[in-house]
Amino acid sequence: MEPPYEQAIDRTIEAPPAPLRSPAVRCLLLLALSGLCATLASCGGGPAASSAGSGGGGPDAVTLTLDWYPNADHAGVYVAQERGFFEDENLEVEIQQPSDPAAVLQLVAAGRSEFGISYENEVTNAAVREIPVQSVMAIMQEPLxxxxxxxxxxxxxxxxxxxxxxxxxxxxxxxxxxxxxxxxxxxxxxxxxxxxxxxxxxxxxxxxxxxxxxxxxxxxxxxxxxxxxxxxxxxxxxxxGVPNYNELLVATSDDYARENPEVVRRFVSALVRGHEAALEDSEAARDALLAANEELDPEVAARTLELTVPIFGSGGGPVGYQDPEEWEAYIAWAVENGVLEEKVDVGDAMTNEFLPEG
The missing domain is CATH 3.40.190.10 (Periplasmic binding protein-like II)
Structure with missing residues (x-):
């Protein structure tokens, strides 16, 4: 029987409707969706075909798929882009929005996007369904x-x-x-x-x-x-009473992490720098975000950033760190309450090895 992510489905990359950002709605869609066909990557159908290992000494081209339209949650990403942190790591990063936030992990598993922003709830559900992805960095270290x-x-x-x-x-x-x-x-x-x-x-x-x-x-x-x-x-x-969990995280596929560990390490390093810079300079974070999404109301953006940016470093460890014990507690709660069908091994779902301190 084919793993779910190998059942073919294709999607246009465009801005998703705002209500789909709800984690429960994303979970519902994740359960209903089959994954993207993994063979697309080997056929050259996705960006992975031109990324790491392409030779020529130029930057490694990778794609980061967001979970939603650009908002305060992504301030660290856009600071990293605006300040050239990706370029410092010899990376050429395309940031795109998905047509369906619930399909981000399928895009990543199929090699159509090297990295994706997703949620602890979805990564653990993916592990249950044998979709081969892993979280390599936390963005939001507590629930929103x-x-x-x-x-x-x-x-x-x-x-x-x-x-x-x-x-x-x-x-x-x-x-x-x-x-x-x-x-x-x-x-x-x-x-x-x-x-x-x-x-x-x-x-x-x-x-x-x-x-x-x-x-x-x-x-x-x-x-x-x-x-x-x-x-x-x-x-x-x-x-x-609800266990702490990472609301937002960065995922890549097991294959990509295994075959391109240094690219993953450099990408995570640039993102960590972007989030650290956002913590240090909220005005720079606001400017980078508004440049990425001109439709945002500046006053709303400023207020949401004021609330959001401190969470980038709220986990009791380095920026990006994922606490394995918190993952264990969340998984136990999710299984007990029917959010997850079965227990998953934390090591199959997340790693801190690519963090600068990892």
Whole structure:
């Protein structure tokens, strides 16, 4: 039987619709999608055919596929590009957006993109499904996913969620979070009405259809709600019983890491420098991001960056570091709550060996 990623499917690279950034929606699509055909790379159908090992002494050409359109989460990437950190590592990096965020790991596994930004939840799901990818660097070392309620809703903390209507984006991650948070607060999860609102998280909240939403990012959706005139109460997940995990990470394929370890090391080194520079100079991060996406509202970009950039170094280790014990704890929680079908070996899903300190 073919591994899922070897079942052929092709996609045009273009900007994805914004609602697909929700981790639960991405997970739903990941479960439904077959992967990209791995033989495309050997046929010269993707960028890997012209990357490392091409000879001639020029820079190694690689592609980084984002998880979504350029936003504050990607500030370190664009600082690395703007300041020439990739060039310093003899790399020519093309940054592209996917038509479907749930297909990023399939692109990477098939050799259509050497690197991709994805999520711990998706990398662990990929490991269960034998999609040969691994995380080589954390970008966000803690969850951005959160529970958001409007001020005045009567929801000030997790203890107030019992008996309320909570909207989620349609998959087991959101419902598992609700159950964990409510139970941790000493209430009965069965008292909560869980409503699948799909992509319409913010409209469901502001219209009064639900009392709170999960699968929303506290550094993006909460800021956008405030921009629209709604004050919010935010419940951040690690504070209320959900294990800490890396919201965003950089993945490559097992084959690419094995065949091009020095390219991976140089790429990660440049990205680490970009994130360190963003931590040191938030204005430079803002300028690099706005140059990459002129449609961003400068005020919203500044606020989201103010909230986001400190997370680049929040993991208790070097920028980019992934804590194996936190991965173990997240995997155990995900299996227990039905987010993962079975336990996976952390070593099959992530490595720190390519970090400058690794």
């Amino acid at each position: 996913n959160s529970i958001i309620a409007l001020e005045g809703s009567g929801i000030d903390g997790p203890e107030d969620l019992a008996g309320k209507r909570i909207g989620y984006a349609g998959q087991s991650f959101g419902t598992a979070v609700i159950d964990t948070v409510v139970e941790e607060a000493g209430a009965d999860p069965a008292s909560v009405e869980k409503i699948n609102v799909g992509y319409d998280l913010r409209p469901a909240l502001t219209s009064g259809r639900v009392d709170a939403i999960v699968d929303a990012y506290w550094n993006i959706e909460a800021v956008e709600l405030e921009r629209e005139g709604f004050e919010t109460n935010v419940i951040r997940l690690p504070e209320v």
